[in-house]
Amino acid sequence: MKLAVLYHSETGNTERVAEIVAQGANEVDNVEAKTMGIEELDDEFVEEAEAVIFGTPTYLANFSWQTKKWFDTEMDYDLSGKLGAVFATENYLGGGADMALLTMIGHMLVRGMVIYSGGAAEGKPYTHYGAVCIQDGDEDQQERAEIFGERVASKALELFA
Numbered sequence: 001m002k003l004a005v006l007y008h009s010e011t012g013n014t015e016r017v018a019e020i021v022a023q024g025a026n027e028v029d030n031v032e033a034k035t036m037g038i039e040e041l042d043d044e045f046v047e048e049a050e051a052v053i054f055g056t057p058t059y060l061a062n063f064s065w066q067t068k069k070w071f072d073t074e075m076d077y078d079l080s081g082k083l084g085a086v087f088a089t090e091n092y093l094g095g096g097a098d099m100a101l102l103t104m105i106g107h108m109l110v111r112g113m114v115i116y117s118g119g120a121a122e123g124k125p126y127t128h129y130g131a132v133c134i135q136d137g138d139e140d141q142q143e144r145a146e147i148f149g150e151r152v153a154s155k156a157l158e159l160f161a
């Protein structure tokens with residue numbers, strides 16, 4: 001089962017976290033996770049993926065304008081019925097990553113995706129809306145991002161395999 005991790009990143013933090021999320025997903029048997037920047041997408045892989053995880057930097061307490069522009073004007077995949085999940089990076093605690101995640105989730109719902117975060121349902125670490133790292137994360141945040149990727153991949157297998 002394929003899982004795509006799509007991200008926008010200007011200075012590398014979100015790209016690094018995308019790699020960690022994908023690493024977690026790839027720890028699940030029968031899952032092939034691949035990271036892609038939104039400007040260098042593997043269309044065939046995304047179309048075949050049962051799950052798509054989106055990552056964004058936080059800009060002014062929301063998701064980045066580049067990601068928004070991509071969703072609004074370039075994104076023409078049929079995402080309906082795919083499992084969707086989100087993560088974000090920010091510079092400081094309370095910098096608005098939660099709003100970035102929720103706004104992005106709104107876009108994904110409009111596209112018909114089935115959204116999952118794990119929430120508190122899988123025990124600690126809790127991930128309410130999606131994984132968040134300060135810049136590219138300290139050790140604890142990176143571990144949480146990895147577990148998040150693993151959980152989303154496991155849920156996708158449970159739903160679609």
Ligand SMILES: Cc1cc2nc3c(=O)[nH]c(=O)nc-3n(C[C@H](O)[C@H](O)[C@H](O)COP(=O)(O)O)c2cc1C
Nearest residue numbers: 009010011012013014057058060061089090091095
């Ligand atoms: C235009 C702009 C706005 C930003 N706004 C916020 C913000 O509101 N809150 C915050 O915590 N960080 C903010 N940041 C910092 C970025 O979210 C943070 O450095 C992020 O990890 C960058 O990701 P990247 O390295 O993948 O580009 C902003 C950065 C830029 C360039």
